[in-house]
Amino acid sequence: MRVMAQIAMVMNLDKCIGCHTCSVTCKQVWTNRQGTEYVWFNNVETLPGQGYPRRWEDQERWKGGWERTRSGRLRLRAGGRAKRLSTIFANPDMPTLDDYYEPWTYDYKNLTDAPAGDDLPVARPYSQTSGEPMDTVAWGPNWDDNLGGAPENAPKDPLVQKVGDRIRFEFEQSFMFYLPRVCEHCLNPACVSACPSGAMYKRAEDGIVLVDQDRCRGWRMCVSSCPYKKVYFNHATGKAEKCTFCFPRLELGMPTVCAETCVGRMRYLGVMLYDADRVAEAAAVEDEHDLYPAQLEAFLDPRDPAVAAAARASGITGEWLDAARRSPVFDLIRTYQVALPLHPEYRTLPMVWYVPPLSPVVDAVAATGHDGEDAGNLFGAIDTLRIPVEYLAELLTAGDTYAVEAVLRRMAAMRVHMRARNLGEEPDPGIAAAVRLTGDELEEMFRLLAVAKYEDRYVIPSAARADAEALLGEDAACPVGEKPGKPTLLNLSPTRRRPA
Structure with a gap:
């Protein structure tokens, strides 16, 4: 018996009200910067629906996670090392920006700076990635919110297609619930095994899966191999990024930002012990x-x-x-x-x-x-x-x-x-x-x-409090901040690795 510890989360879907507070606060802390405009480490999906990215559960299409061979061994659905190396420059199983959504904002300046005239000014949408005007806004991370677009979109849910015609989408018969999603910080993470450069790793002390930004070479095999599609590519830095489980906060004995701000109080954080040999x-x-x-x-x-x-x-x-x-x-x-x-x-x-x-x-x-x-x-x-x-x-x-x-x-x-x-x-x-x-x-x-x-x-051990406070200094009260000259929080613990 080889005992290891893991910080884990439970969400009570009976209490989720779909307010997206967790998503917004997470984005403001972690992905509110260039290169991550389309990235949501935490998102809330309405089910039934296609989710974010669209139809992420369709592993026949995306080849994420593991599969069991006839001999009883596990291998990545994306294929062995030779197959993955052969597609390293052109991966057919890689989601495109259209599968997530093209992030946009609006030309609000035109509302205030447009000259007086007979016509009312409008704020046209434009892409946050290319900067070009957009003719239409066709998809978003919460496009299915509250069954928006059903019955057109909801029947495309891969789970609906598995269950069959027992789900009705007429208004008087429809029913929905919300599914908040973050990285699963798995015990057997496919993203770690798929990474060619060894940049993805699982911390030995708490099981959190992170990306070593110094070692990442942007091959994006982690993106395609994650079945939950919770690893993203930063197009500005050329690196992979993902939910960090707010580990700087956890090291101070504080809950994740999504849990701290959850309106429904439906998230729980605690320690699980498990036998690594099993x-x-x-x-x-x-x-x-x-x-x-x-x-x-x-x-x-x-x-x-x-x-x-x-x-x-x-x-x-x-x-x-x-x-x-x-x-x-x-x-x-x-x-x-x-x-x-x-x-x-x-x-x-x-x-x-x-x-x-x-x-x-x-x-x-x-x-x-x-x-x-x-x-x-x-x-x-x-x-x-x-x-x-x-x-x-x-x-x-x-x-x-x-x-x-x-x-x-x-x-x-x-x-x-x-x-x-x-x-x-x-x-x-x-x-x-x-x-x-x-x-x-x-x-x-x-x-x-x-x-x-x-x-x-939230029952979180704060054994790393002294180390975290020493790193953060006077910023300890705001553990997600960063001061010039101090190490980037994403790389606080790049050497504490757990073998895949």
Whole structure:
């Protein structure tokens, strides 16, 4: 057993309101500069929809992630080293700017400087990359927002095409939910393995995947190999860039910018311990439906004395062990098992997990005149969601509907249990038992998902605080800043690498 630690995130999709605050604040901090006009490290997609870049989930087209060979080994979908080298100057699987969107702004100056006349002045759009006027604005990073463009765009969602005709896009039948996305900081990252120059690496101390800007040569194999399309090319610097998980903030014990500014309070950050010797085995299981449980088995319980001893022997400090024991992420993923990985079939073992949405099923039951919080009604209605369970399963469990139904039943049981508690009634213990939890566990799950305080949602060890403050000096209160003469934050830790 080789114990390693990873900072992980869980997002509760039941609470996301699609306000894009996380996207805007992330962009203002990390990609508000030349060369990154089209780049969104964090974006929020409306599902069903094509997403950003368009149809990023279509790996038959993009060849991202890993695939299992007949011999049981893993190889990149993009092909072996020889194939990737043969396409290094002309990669057919590379997204173009049109697949993302051509960033634009408006000629606001014309509104104020246009001479007086009979016609009202207009602010024409022009490209932020070429500077040329644009005839039309045809696509954007949130073009599908609130089902904008449906039913024309939503049926092009690759998951909709897998599920088939069970999803309706007539207005009175449609349903949507929001999916915030960042880099998954995977345990088995395809981008790291695909990088020819070795610039992509996974930090040994916290598992964050970064790009060494000094070593990057702009081959962009990382862009095409990432199945989540969360690595971008900066056309001004000729380097690859990606979400850094706001590691300068994490080193100070602070949450990421997207989590800090989340209006819905639906993001959680914490430490997960895992057995590094089981990563390859978990990623290479034969049946895609077994990928989620295999990754669960790779996680270790920090409360287990044997795990704690092995962690100390691996160099994990007491502060990190304590954070792992109090981790809200561990509780949501392992203890209550209500968080699921995004597209485990890509075999990267992602470390940003999601609690699937349940709210619409309550509304749907109530609209029929029945009690929307009754356990029997809720359990029976899960199969009749407008967005079918099959769609959620294609998104979160490689198509395994049983795992998604188990999570939704636990969420429904929590609501029924807490309703009885709030009305002063004695909750039925059979409801908790039906989802293999106790009443106390349902109440603890409710506190974590519904009313958790700041310090309960973000449990981040700050072991690097002294080093970070020494680097940042008087700027420590604003860890994303940079002063002349000081090292670029993107390269604070270029030598602390984890083997791919």
